[in-house]
Amino acid sequence: MSNLPSSQTAVPQTHPLVKGEVGPGCAKTDPIVIADSVTRQFGGLKAVDVAHLEIPRGKITALIGPNGAGKTTMFNLLTGFDKPNTGTWEFDGKSLAGVPAFKVARAGMVRTFQLTKSLGRLSVLQNMLLGATGQRGEGLFSSLVKPLWRKQEEENTARADDLLARFKLDAKREDYAASLSGGQRKLLEMARALMSNPELIMLDEPMAGVNPALTQSLLGHIKNLKDDGTSVLFVEHDMHMVMHISDWVIVMAEGRVVAEGPPETVMKDPAVIDAYLGAHHDEDLGDLMEDGPNPVLEAERKAREAHPEIEAEHEAAGYAEPVTPASREEEQR
Amino acid sequence: MDWGNIFGNAVGEIISPTTAAYALAAIGLGVHFGYTGLLNFGQAAFLLIGAYAFAIPTLAGAPIIVAVLSAIICSVIFAFILGIPTLRLRADYLAIVTIASAEVVRYIVTTTGLTDFTGAANGLSGFKGTFAAINPIPQGTYGFGPFTYNEYDWWVRIVGWALVILASVLVFLLMRSPWGRVVKGIREDEDAVRSLGKNVYSYKMQALVIGGVMGSVAGIVFILPRAVQPANYTTGLTFFIWTIMLLGGAATIFGPIVGSMIFWVVLSLTQGILYGAIESGALTFISTTQAGQIRFILVGVALMLLVIFRPQGIFGNKKELSFSV
Structure with a gap:
């Protein structure tokens, strides 16, 4: 949690979008959204714990992070669909903390949903x-x-x-x-959000479940939005897409902003690699099963040692040897 | 069996004030459920409030316009009482609150402590004077065949059906407008509508009030040919109105009207035939009282069959319901 390695690299970086030094929570030259100490707790879990966050105006900003990093919760908080425990944020200079969702939308901050919400029985x-x-x-x-x-x-x-x-x-x-098909619904939802001429459009996983051909056209639409002067904030899992279209990437993990920066450099940030991809990101998970330390097999082995009687029972019940990757492969053959 | 009489009675139900009252209540319920997606299981309460809020001031000597306004205002207040705590919550909460509050108001008017106002279990009667006084039809009997009524009965029918037409036109105008688009959007997914900058809570409240006022006016039409009886306003009444609405088609203009006509004609026919069969000795194993109950068992079965096999009703759009969203 708090002992995540800092994303600061040895040499302080600068970027035209950023006032001062690039780093998590850095100030932007022209922010459209500024959020301060936003927290949201679900029971014992702090889903969102963002000290400071600024989203640049007129750019495409990607919000990435592993599952459960709090991206969608952050979306819900900013757009008034959920209430934070603490925190303030402003959009275009207007404070929007505690403002109901429909007023947020009217202010020019329109969102779409991860699970598409097309209104089925309307044309x-x-x-x-x-x-x-x-x-x-x-x-x-x-x-x-x-x-x-x-x-x-x-x-x-x-x-x-x-x-x-x-x-x-x-x-x-x-x-x-x-x-409509799933992908067409995504398109419809985005087009519908654009009907209001939003200042900032927030897309929650616009590419999820969309086929590659349609992805290309969606990407084009998002780029067009920027050309029309709309700011875009989107949540996405597809790294290639993030690299391809975003001007700025904000990385969340366990509720915090752990890194941000332009896409080329942020992906090399060790904090991102650790948080987002895990320590084994460059290894095949299948290989991990075979050779590396495998917690599941380890636990099974320890259990067998501690309770030899279980094994006897298993044998009596006609169970085969404990399943290992090797024996599994044999089975498959 | 006197078939002429049986069919005469059944045909008479087509334009009876009771049919009009049920149609009106079903139109209101259509605004709630069919268009806005509000699960109102307490439409009977709106009829009850309309009936009492009309009858009590009238018996106290108020002019008819005051009595009607009182019925409308009371139903608006009731809609707010129901809506303020529940419309922010999920749809099912409204269903629970409406079904409970419908029973609450029925028990309140039945309380003996309020006998002076509500007549408790005996209900109220003798409130027809002000309505009859504005009847422009001269005294006499008019009509032909089964549609032969005196001047008061015609007056009730004319006013009742005029109100049904008025309500239908109102619903038509509302639902073709952007306002109607918003409430239909709320029926589909209120979060999506919220994300587009619409005040969902306010629209749901407006729809609840409009449908409730229609229910309340239906309550007035319902009591004009009879007395106010608290026993009429059980949950059974609510479910008859639901049957009528679903029979015709929930989100349709003519559905509630035709649904109500079919409902009452069928009830009248089955009653006539069953009673006739019992009196002529063809049916020996049930009494006329039991036959009356059997008809309502059939209503329940019909409601189930309807929801299973033709959920869109008579006028509903099959295509609209064929998508499972």
């Missing part, structure tokens, strides 16, 4: 239109008078069609969202 177009903000027809009384919102609805529809065409979903316009 693709309806899904898109739901993303538009400031709709007059969404008021209870104004909704009854169509002339009040017809024009705005037409404008929103035109925008939605435009986005659907960009995301190659225009052929599916009238279909129910539930009839």
